[in-house]
Amino acid sequence: MLKSLKKIWVIFEASTKRRAFLLLVLMLFGSVAEAGSIGLIFPLIEVVLQPEAAKENPFTKYLVETIGIDQNDHAVAMMFFLAFGLFLIKNVYLLYMENFKGQFIWDTLSGLWIRLYRYYLDADYPFHVKRNSSTLVNHVTVTLRNMFYGFVMPLLNMCTELFVLLAVGVMLIIVDPLITLSAVAVLTSTTVIYYLAFRRRLGHWGEEQLIHHERMLLWLNQGLGGIKEIKVLGREAYAGDSFAESARINAMYSQHQLLVSQMPRYLIETVVIGGLLLGIYLIFLTSDSISDPLPIFGLFGVAAFRLMPSASRITTYAGHIRFGGASLDAVYEDFLQLDPRNQPELAARQEQSAQFITFEKKIALRNVSFRYSGTNRDVLKDVSLQIPKGKAVALVGTSGAGKTTLADIILGLLVPDSGTLEIDGHPVGTVTRPWQRHxxxxxxxxxxxxxxxxxxxxxxxxxxxxxxxxxxxxxxxxxxxxxxxxxxxxxxxxxxxxxxxxxxxxxxxxxxxxxxxxxxDLLVMDEATSALDSETEHAITKAIENLHGSKTIIIIAHRLSTVRHCDRIYFMQDGRIVDEGTFEELHDKNKAFCEMVRKMDVSVKDREKV
CATH class of the missing domain: 3.40.50.300 (P-loop containing nucleotide triphosphate hydrolases)
Structure with a gap:
């Protein structure tokens, strides 16, 4: 629990923490009002049964003397009006507190939605390469909500009920310590036994429910996103069954949690009613007059019916917190990793992003190497090239040669592990936003x-x-x-x-x-025509050719017909640039490139005929 509270404290911003503290203060005053309204039952019953007691009870005596009441029936009427007035004020205050709590919850939740979505948008490209978009969508739309409804709200509600239990308990101890402490011992034992019995299971169920909800979203995205292929290949049953399996498991764990969350109500109710019936029976056996202990019994009866729901809710909320902890854990790492408050270097980078970088002469890569995180192979190895402004160049080669990775470095999406990307002789470094504006x-x-x-x-x-x-x-x-x-x-x-x-x-x-x-200023086309028919590809290629000279163009392509017009072609193999030249030059001197041309049946004659 303490670890989870620390995580919530890390996620919340300073303004949210202040509002949370204010809410706790309001809830504390609310619990005092609850205790006061219940405590009024004892003198009220006493005055009704024995009107002359109004001048003996210290509380009612003070009121009677202050107001100046002489007749007993007037004292009884005064107690009824006082009780009604206090209950009215208490309920108006509690309504205000609930409104404040609702505003806090929804303002905080919407703020977390916005913050996490912006964090994902601002995260660097490698973060998105490693993460599945369905997981990120699930975290923003579902996991945060589950965290609030399964952890934050139960925590706030549990604090409310604990404050009420504490305030009423103190009042009952003053009236009769023995009965109160006995009742506390029984209820505490019942709650602890329940929590220990289901603590681990609720945590496991919460983790599994979260995993399978993410899988449901994954299959929704994949099934509806690939509907054309699914229809053509007749894979509706495969996609539907995959979704259904996760949906059924998700529902099963949710049903388990729902059942366990209902158990405290019946458990606490059984214990409390049993205790009250036992108390009545003992009073009946030991008392000469039923009217003597009736005020105390009435007070404890009213307190029991007010606190019985509180006790069961506390137990239920403890289960919800355990179940919802998985959602908190799921988003905590993303908040911790992506929150600018935890990344001092990010603030500096964002400041530098407002700067302007000029592109007047050339793009240069000098001895660039790159390896994706979690792998042991360099995708790019000591790559160097220069692209003059206004020229059209192409990166060609077989699949896995490193063309797209090299383009991503030029785009500023990836930062080289070694070497530099330079614009007009100035290194871009890790602050790529000024360059990306071009x-x-x-x-x-x-x-x-x-x-x-x-x-x-x-x-x-x-x-x-x-x-x-x-x-x-x-x-x-x-x-x-x-x-x-x-x-x-x-x-x-x-x-x-x-x-x-x-x-x-x-x-x-x-x-x-x-x-x-x-x-x-720079257009980067990454396999932009590979999925088009020849006629459409030719039209797109002509549109790009018309921009030749006014724009710098980089084309990544498997189909060599699209790069026929380029001023320079860089031929890549195994993460290196192994050759370069015009289309005709590479055809004449590079056997691998010549073989690619032969397989694709691309003419090496005049460019305009392509």
Whole structure:
């Protein structure tokens, strides 16, 4: 429990901690009000049974003398009005406290949603390479909520009930220490036995429920994301069964937790009612007059019916906290790793990100090597090259040669383990944001929002800030004008999820238009035409050729027909650049490249014929 509390303390920001402390103070006063309202039962019953007691009880005597009441019936009426007034004030206060608690919970939860999502967005690229996106989505949308409902809220509610138990318990000890301490001993023993019996199981169930909920989300993403392949291959049953298995296991552990969470209510109720019945029986056997112990018995009866739910809730909340601890553990590491407060170097990098870097001459990589975390093989080995501004170059080679990794380093997504990326002679280092402002990336699968063409081309720009002139120029340069003219809504046409309503060639052109709208100096195309037919590929290639000279272009490709026009081609093998030259030069001097050309049946004659 203490470890979990420390984790919550680490996750909460300073303002949240202050509000949490204020809430605890409010709950403490609320518990005092609860105890006071219950404690009023004893003198009330005593005055009703024996009106003359109003002048003997120290509390009622003080009230009677202060107000100036002489008649006993007036004293009884005064006690009824006082009891009603105090209960009314107490309930209004508790309602205010619950409202404050609700605001604290939802403000804090929404703040954590926003913070964790921003942390994931700000995390470096290797973090996302190692993590499954379904897990991250689950943490933001589900795990945080489970943490709050399964740990934070039960913890707050348990504090409320403990304060009430403590305040009422102190009041009952003053009235009758023996009965109170006996009742506390019995209830404490019952609660401890229950908690010890299910503590480990609840922790295990919480971990398993979290794992299988993540798997459910994973199969939802994979099943619906790959619906075309699933339909064509007839794999609906496979995807459905995989989801169903995790759903059933998730439901089983949730059902176990639900059953165990209901047990304290019946357990505590049985113990309390049994104790009350035993008390009544003993009073009946030992007392000459039933009216003498009746006020005390009435007080303990009212207290029991108020505290019985509290005792059962505390036990239930303890189970919830144990079950919800798995959700807390799951997100704690991400908060600890990604919170800028724990990364002093990140604050410095963000400051430097506001700086501006010029790109007027060339891009240079000097002796760059790179190895992915957790592997023992260098993906890039001592790579050096230079790309003059305005030139078109290509990175070619077989799969696994390191082309995409090299492109990711140029994009600023990965930082070399050794060597440097330099722009106009200035090392980029670990602060890549200023350099990335010059870059546009067109991957094989262009990311498209389920939004309009306009919003996708001006990606990330608020609608009211979109520059129509720049937009039209980008559309024209990407050769999208004719396609858009045939759409009924033009640039306001909705493209569908992942651009499903557009053809492959249109999606790639949108990617090019997006880079051009951002006025990128460098265009990096990573297998951007590999999934297109020859005619569409040729059209996209011509669109890129038209940008030759005005933009610096880097093309990563398996299909050599797309790099035929490049000024320089770098041929890669096993993480190294083993040769370079024009298309014709490489064909003439490099056997491996010549073999690739032969297999792809690419002409080495005049470029314009390709």
């Amino acid at each position: 870059i546009g990336c067109i991957p094989q699968e262009v990311f498209l929002m389920d939004n309009t063409l306009r919003a996708n081309i001006a990606f990330g720009v608020p609608p009211q800030e979109i520059n129509e002139t720049h937009l039209q120029i980008a559309v024209s340069q990407a050769q999208l004008t004719e396609a858009i003219a045939q759409m009924p809504e033009g640039l306001n046409t909705m493209v569908g999820e992942r651009g499903i309503r557009l053809s492959g060639g249109q999606r790639q052109r949108v990617g090019i238009a997006r880079a051009l709208y951002a006025n990128a």
